Amino acid sequence: MSEKIGFIGLGIMGRGMTHNLLKAGFDVTVWNRTISRAVEFSNAGAYVAATPAELAARCDIIFICVSDTPDVEAVVSGPDGILDGISAGKLVVDHSTISPKATREMATRVHGRGAAWLDAPVSGGSEGAAKGTLSIMIGGEAEHIDRARPYLEAMGKNIVHVGGQGAGQMVKLVNQILVVVNMLAVSEAMLFAEAGGLDLASTVKAVEKGAAGSWMLSMRGPQVMVRDWRPGFMIDLQQKDLRLALEAAEELGIPLIATSMVSHLYRTLQKQGLGKEGNHALIKALEHLAGIEVGKAA
Numbered sequence: 232m233s234e235k236i237g238f239i240g241l242g243i244m245g246r247g248m249t250h251n252l253l254k255a256g257f258d259v260t261v262w263n264r265t266i267s268r269a270v271e272f273s274n275a276g277a278y279v280a281a282t283p284a285e286l287a288a289r290c291d292i293i294f295i296c297v298s299d300t301p302d303v304e305a306v307v308s309g310p311d312g313i314l315d316g317i318s319a320g321k322l323v324v325d326h327s328t329i330s331p332k333a334t335r336e337m338a339t340r341v342h343g344r345g346a347a348w349l350d351a352p353v354s355g356g357s358e359g360a361a362k363g364t365l366s367i368m369i370g371g372e373a374e375h376i377d378r379a380r381p382y383l384e385a386m387g388k389n390i391v392h393v394g395g396q397g398a399g400q401m402v403k404l405v406n407q408i409l410v411v412v413n414m415l416a417v418s419e420a421m422l423f424a425e426a427g428g429l430d431l432a433s434t435v436k437a438v439e440k441g442a443a444g445s446w447m448l449s450m451r452g453p454q455v456m457v458r459d460w461r462p463g464f465m466i467d468l469q470q471k472d473l474r475l476a477l478e479a480a481e482e483l484g485i486p487l488i489a490t491s492m493v494s495h496l497y498r499t500l501q502k503q504g505l506g507k508e509g510n511h512a513l514i515k516a517l518e519h520l521a522g523i524e525v526g527k528a529a
Contacts, residue, residue: 331479338371352400366389421456
């Protein structure tokens with residue numbers, strides 16, 4: 232028999248993930264800070280909890296997908312938080328991208344109640360969340376991953392145990408370094424192609440299946456071509472993840488030169504009020520320097 236599932240956070244990623252749990256036929260309870268976002272899930276058969284504490288009391292496995300470390304802290308340890316409703320034998324699975332250090336601290340608090348914790352950040356954008364094809368990188372104990380696997384498989388296709396507590400968050404930061412540096416390369420290449428008078432669609436088609444190919448090129452390149460800045464992942468959230476990566480790099484004493492550069496470029500776009508646009512709008516920072524635009528409006 233399936234366990235009762237709770238999902239906290241119905242934003243750009245959590246929305247698709249929760250719908251996939253419901254489509255799979257699981258018993259789902261939801262909570263969201265902005266209660267109006269819960270209406271569509273209630274209509275789809277979910278129970279709407281009044282607080283994270285109520286959700287934790289009702290459910291066997293509690294999934295979290297919110298924006299930043301303070302948001303997870305509030306959901307877990309704040310007034311009417313998960314810790315006020317959780318009990319021994321339950322499992323918390325955090326899909327948020329947050330500080331690895333804070334993850335380990337919160338896991339310790341949850342363990343103190345006799346419950347378990349998995350840090351399981353995701354990658355794949357809103358498209359992957361909607362289609363149930365996310366990559367999920369998990370830190371924690373294997374037995375707890377096995378328990379959560381039927382529900383994880385409703386949301387993702389690449390589910391990998393990467394190590395102990397906090398390792399999932401560290402691997403997600405590796406992912407984000409690769410994402411943004413790759414998008415910088417895509418941006419420079421597309422700017423170069425535009426300046427050289429090349430047909431952008433043909434250029435991408437010619438290179439995307441070879442050594443230069445990447446998810447960012449194939450998925451975000453076409454959006455750039457038609458100047459579609461709708462977010463699979465917003466600049467503001469990407470910048471938050473880069474802050475976490477740069478903080479961790481400082482603690483480790485290693486250079487992240489290109490990552491730091493991208494963070495500064497995103498900061499210029501945030502100053503222009505573009506923080507809600509997709510992270511592929513990074514190209515706009517280079518366009519400003521070059522004095523040309525890539526692609527044409529849709």
